Amino acid sequence: MRARRLHGQYDSKGRQCETPGCQEPGEYRAPGNRGHGFDGPGDWRWFCLDHVRAFNAGYDFFKGMSAEEIWAAQSPLSGWDTHSRAFRPNAGVGDGPRWADFADPLDAIGARAAHIRGAAAGRAQQAEAERAMQTRFTAPERAALQVLGLAPDTDRPALRRRYSELVRRYHPDRNGGDRTHEARLQRVVEAYQLLSRAAAFG
Numbered sequence: 001m002r003a004r005r006l007h008g009q010y011d012s013k014g015r016q017c018e019t020p021g022c023q024e025p026g027e028y029r030a031p032g033n034r035g036h037g038f039d040g041p042g043d044w045r046w047f048c049l050d051h052v053r054a055f056n057a058g059y060d061f062f063k064g065m066s067a068e069e070i071w072a073a074q075s076p077l078s079g080w081d082t083h084s085r086a087f088r089p090n091a092g093v094g095d096g097p098r099w100a101d102f103a104d105p106l107d108a109i110g111a112r113a114a115h116i117r118g119a120a121a122g123r124a125q126q127a128e129a130e131r132a133m134q135t136r137f138t139a140p141e142r143a144a145l146q147v148l149g150l151a152p153d154t155d156r157p158a159l160r161r162r163y164s165e166l167v168r169r170y171h172p173d174r175n176g177g178d179r180t181h182e183a184r185l186q187r188v189v190e191a192y193q194l195l196s197r198a199a200a201f202g
Contacts, residue, residue: 008028008029009027010028010029011027015027015046016046017046017048018045018047018051019047019048019051022047022048024048024050026046026047027046027048027049028047028048028049028052029044029045029046029047029052030045030046030047030052030055030056030059031044031045061073136200137198137200138198140194141194141198141200144190144191144192145191147187147191148162148163148188148191148195149162150162155201159192159195159196159201163192166185167185167188167189169181170182170184170188171185
């Protein structure tokens with residue numbers, strides 16, 4: 001008679017238990033470092049029966065979760081509080097008009113089409129604004145903006161305010177003589193000096 005296979009036992013296909021020093025076949029799988037998600041199934045680790053039991057005994061499903069996430073995962077409704085795209089109130093189309101808001105299907109179609117056209121126009125305007133911002137500053141100036149934590153649409157008064165804020169934050173006199181932030185302060189000063197001469201500010 002063939003030996004009865006245990007639940008969860010897989011053909012090892014030459015796999016060896018991943019526990020260092022163990023020579024037994026890896027016939028039982030355990031969650032790997034990458035879990036299941038949008039990118040597809042996660043990976044698995046393979047152990048012999050004794051070592052998969054040891055792994056399971058020390059496995060913490062809630063590791064890395066916040067208190068709120070743990071509470072939600074323990075809820076009896078966990079996994080039941082989602083809707084498929086087709087059965088959401090807005091049919092998964094963002095903040096567009098809902099079919100249920102219209103008595104006439106043609107009105108609903110027209111409103112949806114207008115919403116799509118408006119959203120497309122908004123995206124085009126945003127892309128154009130981003131392109132304009134990219135050409136407003138040179139590459140070194142954009143890098144200086146990042147050092148100061150400023151967006152490309154900033155103006156000269158905002159630049160001055162941000163510079164003053166960062167100088168106060170990193171200057172040794174404001175940190176009890178602590179000079180650990182001097183390198184950061186130097187980068188801030190250099191970024192400000194570059195941007196203060198930028199043609200974008202006229």
